[in-house]
Amino acid sequence: MRVNVTVNGEQRQADDVWEGESLLFVLRERLGLPGSKNACEQGECGSCTVYLDNVPVCACLVAAGQVQDREVRTVEGLADGDRLDPVQEAFVEAGAVQCGFCTPGLVVQAHDLLDRVPNPSDPEIREALAGNLCRCTGYEKILDAVRLAASRR
Amino acid sequence: MTLTPAELTSAVSGGIGTSPQRPDGNLKVRGEFAYSSDLWHEDMIWGATLRSPHPYARITSVDLTEALKVPGVYAVLTHQDVPGRNLYGLEHKDQPVLAVDVVRYQGEPIALVGADHPETAQRAMKKIVVTYDVLEPVVDMETAADDTPLHPGGNLVRHVPIRRGSQDVEAEVVVTGRYEVGMQDQAFLGPESGLAVPAEDGSVDLYIATQWLHVDRDQIAAALGLPQEQVRLTLSGVGGAFGGREDLSMQVHACLLALHTGKPVKMVYNREESFYGHVHRHPAVLYYEHGADHTGKLVYVRTRMYLDGGAYASSTPAVVANAATLGVGPYEVDNVTIDAYGLYTNNPPCGAMRGFGAVQAGFAYESQMDKLAEALGMSPVDVRVRNAMTEGSVMPTGQVVDSAAPVAQLLKLVQDKPLPAGTSSDIRELPGGVSNTTHGEGVVRGVGFAVGIKNICFSEGYDDYSTARVRVSMVNGELAAAVHTAACEVGQGLVTIMQQIVRTELGIERVTVLPMDTTIGNGGSTSASRQTYVTGGAVKAACALVLDRLAGRTDIGDEIIDETTEWRHRATEALDPETGQGNAHVQYGFAAHRAVVDVDVDLGLVRVVSLDCAQDVGKALNPQAVVGQIQGGSAQGLGLAVMEEIQTSGGKVRNPSFTDYLIPTVLDMPPMSIDVLELADPHAPYGIRGVGEPPTISSTPAIVAAIRAATGLALTRVPVRPEHLTGT
Numbered sequence: 001m002r003v004n005v006t007v008n009g010e011q012r013q014a015d016d017v018w019e020g021e022s023l024l025f026v027l028r029e030r031l032g033l034p035g036s037k038n039a040c041e042q043g044e045c046g047s048c049t050v051y052l053d054n055v056p057v058c059a060c061l062v063a064a065g066q067v068q069d070r071e072v073r074t075v076e077g078l079a080d081g082d083r084l085d086p087v088q089e090a091f092v093e094a095g096a097v098q099c100g101f102c103t104p105g106l107v108v109q110a111h112d113l114l115d116r117v118p119n120p121s122d123p124e125i126r127e128a129l130a131g132n133l134c135r136c137t138g139y140e141k142i143l144d145a146v147r148l149a150a151s152r153r
Numbered sequence: 154m155t156l157t158p159a160e161l162t163s164a165v166s167g168g169i170g171t172s173p174q175r176p177d178g179n180l181k182v183r184g185e186f187a188y189s190s191d192l193w194h195e196d197m198i199w200g201a202t203l204r205s206p207h208p209y210a211r212i213t214s215v216d217l218t219e220a221l222k223v224p225g226v227y228a229v230l231t232h233q234d235v236p237g238r239n240l241y242g243l244e245h246k247d248q249p250v251l252a253v254d255v256v257r258y259q260g261e262p263i264a265l266v267g268a269d270h271p272e273t274a275q276r277a278m279k280k281i282v283v284t285y286d287v288l289e290p291v292v293d294m295e296t297a298a299d300d301t302p303l304h305p306g307g308n309l310v311r312h313v314p315i316r317r318g319s320q321d322v323e324a325e326v327v328v329t330g331r332y333e334v335g336m337q338d339q340a341f342l343g344p345e346s347g348l349a350v351p352a353e354d355g356s357v358d359l360y361i362a363t364q365w366l367h368v369d370r371d372q373i374a375a376a377l378g379l380p381q382e383q384v385r386l387t388l389s390g391v392g393g394a395f396g397g398r399e400d401l402s403m404q405v406h407a408c409l410l411a412l413h414t415g416k417p418v419k420m421v422y423n424r425e426e427s428f429y430g431h432v433h434r435h436p437a438v439l440y441y442e443h444g445a446d447h448t449g450k451l452v453y454v455r456t457r458m459y460l461d462g463g464a465y466a467s468s469t470p471a472v473v474a475n476a477a478t479l480g481v482g483p484y485e486v487d488n489v490t491i492d493a494y495g496l497y498t499n500n501p502p503c504g505a506m507r508g509f510g511a512v513q514a515g516f517a518y519e520s521q522m523d524k525l526a527e528a529l530g531m532s533p534v535d536v537r538v539r540n541a542m543t544e545g546s547v548m549p550t551g552q553v554v555d556s557a558a559p560v561a562q563l564l565k566l567v568q569d570k571p572l573p574a575g576t577s578s579d580i581r582e583l584p585g586g587v588s589n590t591t592h593g594e595g596v597v598r599g600v601g602f603a604v605g606i607k608n609i610c611f612s613e614g615y616d617d618y619s620t621a622r623v624r625v626s627m628v629n630g631e632l633a634a635a636v637h638t639a640a641c642e643v644g645q646g647l648v649t650i651m652q653q654i655v656r657t658e659l660g661i662e663r664v665t666v667l668p669m670d671t672t673i674g675n676g677g678s679t680s681a682s683r684q685t686y687v688t689g690g691a692v693k694a695a696c697a698l699v700l701d702r703l704a705g706r707t708d709i710g711d712e713i714i715d716e717t718t719e720w721r722h723r724a725t726e727a728l729d730p731e732t733g734q735g736n737a738h739v740q741y742g743f744a745a746h747r748a749v750v751d752v753d754v755d756l757g758l759v760r761v762v763s764l765d766c767a768q769d770v771g772k773a774l775n776p777q778a779v780v781g782q783i784q785g786g787s788a789q790g791l792g793l794a795v796m797e798e799i800q801t802s803g804g805k806v807r808n809p810s811f812t813d814y815l816i817p818t819v820l821d822m823p824p825m826s827i828d829v830l831e832l833a834d835p836h837a838p839y840g841i842r843g844v845g846e847p848p849t850i851s852s853t854p855a856i857v858a859a860i861r862a863a864t865g866l867a868l869t870r871v872p873v874r875p876e877h878l879t880g881t
Binding site for chain 1: 172174175177178179181182183184185186187188190191193270272339340341342343344390391392393394395421423424579581582587643644645646777778780781784785786787788789810811812816817818819820822824825
């Protein structure tokens with residue numbers, strides 16, 4: 001099938017999509033946007049988190065056909081050209097990035113949190129990020145990064 | 154002259170002792186860093202692996218006919234298509250690239266499919282017909298040595314005995330215990346994956362996530378029957394490792410498919426396949442007896458431990474040696490009897506995971522120390538401090554610890570930290586959280602301590618070295634440097650450390666890290682907490698050669714200074730096979746933890762309230778990264794303490810998913826306050842001490858000690874599950 005979708009503000013088209021493909025597969029393998037990650041592909045790890053019509057979703061759990069004529073924003077669409085989004089900047093500065101495989105999903109999820117709650121408490125940050133697994137950091141520096149980004153927005 | 158850590162702090166911005174941003178950080182937060190699963194090549198096809206559903210079976214037939222007919226399939230391969238040696242392994246070449254006539258674990262690869270789409274490959278795999286004669290699996294590590302032999306030499310992979318002092322001395326106070334450690338998974342987030350690109354001359358390029366490019370290359374070349382120079386490896390982005398990428402997974406398979414089809418081949422495991430696709434932490438059963446005098450001074454330690462290596466040896470021999478040599482912990486004991494056994498079974502293969510043998514022993518000896526404290530009426534910290542190793546102490550192997558061993562100091566540091574506030578009234582901070590399972594009723598608090606010891610770098614006489622190349626030239630009128638190694642960046646931040654070392658040594662701020670690949674000599678393994686030590690040492694040594702040629706110049710015109718050198722740490726010795734005596738290790742690392750837990754005794758739910766750590770790192774080359782390693786290692790220890798286990802039944806894995814194999818989330822992790830000591834090791838570059846593994850050892854027993862303190866239960870097995878706490 002053919003899928004038409006707006007991704008990071010651009011109208012995109014994917015052809016020859018098999019009906020069983022996920023949005024994640026289409027982004028990564030057909031649209032050249034591998035930033036969203038494939039750590040579990042069953043909605044447990046959050047590493048593929050993207051905005052779908054401004055709501056964060058696990059792209060692995062969305063069938064490609066479901067995004068027809070809708071808007072997707074991925075981690076690749078957060079920065080303004082060379083200028084990183086404050087959340088991205090804070091993740092690098094705070095040491096929240098080690099292997100970085102969880103980072104795209106966490107950055108999108110934290111970006112959404114700060115859009116909704118500009119100055120979240122620690123329990124609010126933890127609740128918001130509870131669906132995103134990280135295996136490297138123990139999360140302390142991820143919390144630091146979200147606090148830092150909140151202080152700058 | 155030996156400089157103190159403070160004197161080593163660099164004058165150039167971004168040198169050692171500072172925390173510059175990692176060079177790959179911006180790419181990673183933008184989603185533009187190319188991991189091994191992100192690769193793409195014009196005209197590439199997809200590879201997939203057919204695996205055994207049985208833990209132990211004879212293969213009676215394999216029929217590929219129907220699979221080959223599926224449109225879009227380019228190749229279906231079996232062991233008959235492996236042109237070289239069909240066996241590989243880190244220490245023993247005992248593992249088939251593709252099974253021949255027997256499978257020894259559930260998930261063992263039997264056949265490969267190359268197809269135009271991952272789904273086509275899956276459909277074709279379902280059409281491969283394999284018939285089996287299913288056999289009774291060997292699954293009990295304690296009896297495996299006398300069970301059906303799974304390999305020609307029997308099921309005992311290695312026995313490490315250690316005998317020191319008197320073997321029959323008696324003591325006033327004796328405590329004994331039997332402890333079990335479940336099978337932990339590395340659960341790195343980036344799945345096993347890579348891209349193999351065939352060349353017209355029959356050679357192959359592999360872009361891969363691994364921990365050791367050269368050992369991968371050597372094993373791949375042997376399997377492909379190619380000279381080593383015809384197998385070129387380049388490290389792609391690695392999504393975590395923790396030991397799980399020391400062994401081969403899809404490396405040979407992708408190359409076989411690429412050379413067979415003449416097309417680039419991408420392979421990416423999904424999470425379930427990843428659980429079958431790499432080795433795990435050895436489950437263990439450990440018997441201990443500690444004898445002490447009435448003052449708490451240890452008189453003897455006797456232990457017999459079993460480590461389940463599963464179907465193939467992997468790094469079991471070295472894991473067993475670690476468990477044995479570190480088996481009494483960071484304590485002085487004159488009389489030691491240790492027997493550690495690594496076994497073959499039909500359980501999933503086990504090998505390297507952060508802590509590597511020291512974790513299993515650590516849970517047991519620290520549980521014993523708490524038991525001893527209780528028998529003596531001493532505090533857990535006092536009994537540890539009474540026996541704490543110091544510089545100059547002698548290991549059970551007879552090796553003298555010849556640099557800082559601040560065991561008592563680390564314990565006192567965590568003991569003196571302020572305790573967290575009492576049990577919260579906010580349900581988000583209670584066991585069960587927003588599941589709303591308690592408002593504080595049935596919740597009890599406990600505090601526990603533990604300390605651990607880990608060897609740093611490779612041991613037992615291994616020629617452990619790394620190669621580094623540093624090149625300096627003029628760029629835009631200024632000196633600029635590039636550093637090149639084959640040492641794998643897996644997330645830990647070696648790329649940053651290498652830049653920092655070059656800046657400090659050469660006074661050049663602009664340092665590029667070149668791609669890690671096999672065009673340069675061996676960088677050794679990213680394991681044993683060794684890369685900053687060994688590859689850091691090699692980069693430092695290469696810089697010294699460059700510095701000589703620079704001769705103080707700040708303008709070298711068109712000249713390019715390019716120096717490559719190997720660097721090795723001081724040699725170690727093999728263990729005596731009868732007595733286990735020998736200077737087997739290079740360096741020891743120590744960490745201590747204090748855990749505070751709240752336990753809902755009605756439901757068996759645990760919330761770790763705080764998990765504080767003190768560790769000696771010799772010299773913190775990058776303080777931010779050091780703390781990150783300690784926090785991350787502590788988190789993996791928490792996972793083993795209260796949730797992480799690959800559960801097997803009859804050799805079959807029951808929970809190969811992140812739905813059923815749980816790793817800590819941000820809700821499970823407490824705040825972690827970290828104290829970093831910098832007591833320089835005069836033998837190591839800059840005085841550094843390997844950082845990555847020690848925190849993983851003491852984290853687990855500290856948490857379990859806290860749960861025991863809260864509940865009064867014995868708790869001899871990790872992970873502690875709800876039913877262990879409720880007795881249901």
